[in-house]
Amino acid sequence: MPELPEVETVRRGLTPAMEGRRILAARANRADLRFPFPERFAERLSGTRVERLDRRAKYLLARLGSGETLLMHLGMSGRFSIEADDLSRQPGDFVYAPAANPAHDHAVFEMEGGATVTYNDPRRFGFMTLFPTEAEDAQPFLASLGPEPGSNAFSGAHLDAALKGRRSSIKAALLDQKVVAGLGNIYVCEALWRARISPKRIAATIPGARAERLAHAVRAVIAEAIEAGGSTLRDYAGADGAMGYFQHRFDVYGREGEACRTPDCGGTVIRTVQQARSSFHCPGCQR
DNA sequence: AGGGGGACCTGTGCGC
DNA sequence: TGCGCACAGGTCCCCC
Numbered sequence: 001m002p003e004l005p006e007v008e009t010v011r012r013g014l015t016p017a018m019e020g021r022r023i024l025a026a027r028a029n030r031a032d033l034r035f036p037f038p039e040r041f042a043e044r045l046s047g048t049r050v051e052r053l054d055r056r057a058k059y060l061l062a063r064l065g066s067g068e069t070l071l072m073h074l075g076m077s078g079r080f081s082i083e084a085d086d087l088s089r090q091p092g093d094f095v096y097a098p099a100a101n102p103a104h105d106h107a108v109f110e111m112e113g114g115a116t117v118t119y120n121d122p123r124r125f126g127f128m129t130l131f132p133t134e135a136e137d138a139q140p141f142l143a144s145l146g147p148e149p150g151s152n153a154f155s156g157a158h159l160d161a162a163l164k165g166r167r168s169s170i171k172a173a174l175l176d177q178k179v180v181a182g183l184g185n186i187y188v189c190e191a192l193w194r195a196r197i198s199p200k201r202i203a204a205t206i207p208g209a210r211a212e213r214l215a216h217a218v219r220a221v222i223a224e225a226i227e228a229g230g231s232t233l234r235d236y237a238g239a240d241g242a243m244g245y246f247q248h249r250f251d252v253y254g255r256e257g258e259a260c261r262t263p264d265c266g267g268t269v270i271r272t273v274q275q276a277r278s279s280f281h282c283p284g285c286q287r
Numbered sequence: 288a289g290g291g292g293g294a295c296c297t298g299t300g301c302g303c
Numbered sequence: 304t305g306c307g308c309a310c311a312g313g314t315c316c317c318c319c
Contacts, residue, residue: 003312034295034314058313076313077297104297123296125313168290177314184312233312253312276292278310 002074004058004149004182005225009244010080011055017082017115018050018062025110033106034075034127044068044130045109057145057181069133071141075125084115145181149222154180156212163203163211170206170214171199171274180218186231186253189280191217193252196262198286199279200272224249252280260284 002010026045028037038044049065062070081100100120107119107128119126131139146162147153162179163170173179174188183191192199194217197206206214225231230244247254251261252269260267260282267284 006312073313075296076311101298121296122298123311123313125296166289172290175313186312231312275290 002058002078002230003184003187004055004222005187005228005246006230006244007058007060007074007182008055008226009230010074011053011060014060014080014082014117015053017084017111017113017117018109019053020050021115022047022049022065022112023109024112026108028107030106033121033124035129037107037128038130041128041130045070050111056142057148057177058184059141063133067133068130069136070128070130071139072119072128073126073141075121075123075127077123078119078121078126081118081120082115083118084111084113144178146176146178148181149183149218154215154219156208156215159215160207160211163206166203168203169199169274170197170201170203171279173203174218175275182222183218185277185279186250187218187221187225189253190221190251193262193281193286194221196285196287198283199274199281201287252282255280 023045024047026042028041031037044066045064048068050062051065052063054061054063058073060072060074062072064070079100101122102120104120104122104124105118106121106124109117111117119128129141136142147158159180163173166173170192171188174183174191175185177183189199191214195210195214197210197214225244225246228244228246228249231247231250232243232245233247255269256271258269260269262282262285265282265285267282269280269282272279272281
């Protein structure tokens with residue numbers, strides 16, 4: 001399901017149900033997702049307070065009163081839902097109730113305050129792990145991540161340096177979480193379209209001003225997508241059941257055969273395959 | 288060493 | 304209607 005904007009949307013949806021509240025009971029309904037659940041998962045979580053719910057790249061990080069952090073990744077198809085009377089929505093609110101198959105409810109958190117938070121993931125590419133919060137720098141999933149697109153550390157100069165000497169395509173480079181954290185297939189396609197750069201271009205050939213333009217495009221597309229509540233494909237929904245809207249603003253992703261939106265371009269969006277995944281771009285204006 | 292492709296899973300939608 | 308195939312937002316791992 002999720003790239004950075006969708007994970008951030010989930011984080012914001014879960015915050016009122018989880019932040020500052022104790023986990024009264026936690027349970028895993030199976031031994032593993034992509035990886036095994038941590039040892040004594042239920043015991044280590046039950047009774048502890050979620051001090052804060054953070055996000056880094058595509059990871060949700062629940063900071064626990066026990067001194068541990070619960071790291072959660074949604075893989076391709078993971079999602080959270082909340083059931084709670086006191087958090088229910090007002091009449092007239094736009095509500096989309098995703099029909100999740102309960103057979104894929106893999107983890108459940110009963111929260112102080114009455115909310116039940118359920119993790120559902122049909123494909124099970126997601127995972128959860130626990131690590132000591134003080135040892136975050138050594139956490140393998142977090143240690144080598146590049147800068148957040150919205151941080152000061154991410155800039156044209158950073159991209160310029162990160163792409164230097166790279167012989168892979170720019171598409172592959174931007175998907176590399178060490179270069180910049182949180183991008184996935186959709187937002188890479190969108191950012192490259194905005195920057196007028198072909199996804200097939202060799203990364204090392206994007207120096208100086210073009211790297212600056214690309215960094216700006218990445219920042220903008222991620223910021224706009226977060227603002228829109230992420231993108232809703234198939235039946236993905238935010239944790240509070242609301243849909244994101246950014247999919248209506250895709251300029252290239254999923255638009256094979258349609259007109260390029262660059263003014264006066266007149267080109268047609270094509271789909272190609274790179275790294276065994278779909279890429280969408282306009283060969284007319286993206287070079 | 289860097290980079291490309293397959294593997295991990297299940298569900299869905301499309302063409303025949 | 305039914306079947307099989309292609310494809311899906313991620314990322315680890317193996318092999319070249």
